[in-house]
Amino acid sequence: MGKNETPDVGAARCALANLIYRWTEKNDHLETAIPGLMLVRYETTTEPKSAMYEPCICLVAQGGKRVQLGDEEYVYDENHMLITSVGLPVMASVIKASKEAPLLSLVLKIDLPTVARLMVDGNLPEPRNQCPGRAMAVCEVSSQLIDGFIRLINLLDAPEDVPILSPLILKEILYRLLMGDLGPRLRQTATAGSHGQQIAKAVSWLKGNYAKQLRVEGLAREYGMSVSTFHHHFRAITAMSPLQYQKWLRLHEARRLMLMENEDATTAALMVGYESPSQFSREYKRQFGAPPLRDIKVLQHKGQKEVLSGMA
Numbered sequence: 001m002g003k004n005e006t007p008d009v010g011a012a013r014c015a016l017a018n019l020i021y022r023w024t025e026k027n028d029h030l031e032t033a034i035p036g037l038m039l040v041r042y043e044t045t046t047e048p049k050s051a052m053y054e055p056c057i058c059l060v061a062q063g064g065k066r067v068q069l070g071d072e073e074y075v076y077d078e079n080h081m082l083i084t085s086v087g088l089p090v091m092a093s094v095i096k097a098s099k100e101a102p103l104l105s106l107v108l109k110i111d112l113p114t115v116a117r118l119m120v121d122g123n124l125p126e127p128r129n130q131c132p133g134r135a136m137a138v139c140e141v142s143s144q145l146i147d148g149f150i151r152l153i154n155l156l157d158a159p160e161d162v163p164i165l166s167p168l169i170l171k172e173i174l175y176r177l178l179m180g181d182l183g184p185r186l187r188q189t190a191t192a193g194s195h196g197q198q199i200a201k202a203v204s205w206l207k208g209n210y211a212k213q214l215r216v217e218g219l220a221r222e223y224g225m226s227v228s229t230f231h232h233h234f235r236a237i238t239a240m241s242p243l244q245y246q247k248w249l250r251l252h253e254a255r256r257l258m259l260m261e262n263e264d265a266t267t268a269a270l271m272v273g274y275e276s277p278s279q280f281s282r283e284y285k286r287q288f289g290a291p292p293l294r295d296i297k298v299l300q301h302k303g304q305k306e307v308l309s310g311m312a
Contacts, residue, residue, distance in 0.1 A: 012146040013078055017061035019153045020104040032156055034166045036109035039153070043102045048091040050252065050287075055110040055189075057177065058082040059141060059149065063103025064096035067136070070239035074138050081145075083182045085110070085189040086135040086200045087207060088238055089248040106149060108173070112200070115190040118174055124187070135189065135196075135237045139181040148173045195233045198223040202234065206242065210249035211273035216242055250274065251287045258296045265292040 024030055024041035031038050036056075048068065058065070064077035068091040076082040077096065097103035118124070152169045155162050178186055188196030202223055206214075219242065220230035234242050254268040263271065269280035281291055288295050 008143040009079075009141070009146065012143045012150065013061055013141075016059075016106075016146050016150050016153075017104045019150060020061055020106060021102070023153065023156065024104070032153075033159060033162055034152060034155065034170075036111070036170075037152065038107045040105045040107065041102050042094045042097045043099045044094070045097050046094040048093040050089070051092050052087055052089050052252070053084045053092075053136070054087050055085050055112060056083070057108045057110065057173075058084075058105065059108075059146075060103065060105040062101060063094065063105065065092065065103065065105070066095045067092045069134075069136055072134070072136075072239060074136060076138050079140060080138050081141045082136065082138050083110075083177065083185060084136045085112075085185050085196075086203045086237060088136055089240075089245070089252075090136075106153075108149075108170075110174070110186070112186075112190050114171070115174055115178070115186050116192065118171060118178065119187065119190060122175065122178075124178055133185065133188070133236065134239065135185065135200075137182055137185050142176070142180065145173065145176045145180075148176060195225070195229075196237065198225065199230075199233050199237050202230075202242070203238065203245070206246055207249060210246050210253065211271065213273070214243060214246050247283060248287070251284055254280070254284070254292075255288070255295070255299075258292060259299050268292075 020039050020041065023032070023039050028041040028043075029038065030040075042063070048066075053067070058076060059081040060077050062078060064075065065082075067074045067076075067082065069088055074082055075095070094103050148169055152166060152173070155166055155169070174186075177183060188194055189200045191197055202219055205219070205222075216230065217227055220227045223230065225233070231241065234240075234245075238245060240248075250272040254265075254272045254274075257263040257268040257271060258265065265281065265284075266277045269277050274280040284295070285291050290298065
């Protein structure tokens with residue numbers, strides 16, 4: 001039990017850890033029958049790996065993780081959870097794990113339309129600060145929230161109950177989040193017409209159209225902002241510019257194409273929107289630390305699943 005942890009939180013966290021341990025004995029990245037819920041186990045620490053954190057709750061029952069977003073660092077462990085309200089490219093690593101005491105965690109994808117409906121149904125107030133803040137944050141975990149996740153995972157023992165009861169428990173978990181310290185992070189993204197929601201839509205557009213030429217002026221106009229306002233809010237939420245975000249998407253998709261589809265570097269570069277193979281090679285080396293051919297050979301040696309798997 002942590003130094004400042006109450007007995008209730010400590011007992012709940014231990015119960016959650018035991019559940020995750022049991023369910024991950026045969027699969028260390030278990031996509032459960034409950035939509036959006038994954039249970040994770042690591043028995044060793046890891047080097048930082050590039051990953052996309054989609055809107056989600058990341059809760060650690062045992063162990064610790066570090067996430068790097070731009071120049072910012074977020075650490076979450078047994079007493080803290082991480083929440084992301086838009087898709088963010090990060091560097092993530094397991095910093096506390098061993099065979100005797102593995103990292104045991106869960107990841108729950110956040111459905112933003114459900115959050116918006118819950119705000120309306122519950123007559124919850126909109127966030128006071130209309131200037132969007134960072135879409136990633138860490139806060140302390142409450143015993144009520146852990147209890148909700150325990151009840152959710154326990155449904156896995158009764159598959160027939162999942163379709164009926166899991167939506168109710170998921171709604172309770174989202175309600176707890178909205179009413180807690182990180183509530184404003186979710187509300188700014190889910191509130192209709194807010195700058196946060198418009199930037200979330202722009203992020204979704206970029207993820208689906210990364211190979212197209214990026215015209216920031218047109219994107220800003222599409223989402224009702226001046227170019228300077230759009231840049232300001234985009235960086236406030238994602239810690240990067242729209243161009244940097246697009247570059248990350250392009251480079252990672254090119255890496256996947258070379259590793260999984262056996263495309264050569266030039267073909268992969270053209271497929272993701274690069275016009276200059278030499279520029280692609282320079283930016284690839286800057287992102288991954290090695291030119292494409294050498295990097296792919298190293299990845300093939302390590303194994304595709306380990307390299308391309310998410311780290312949430």
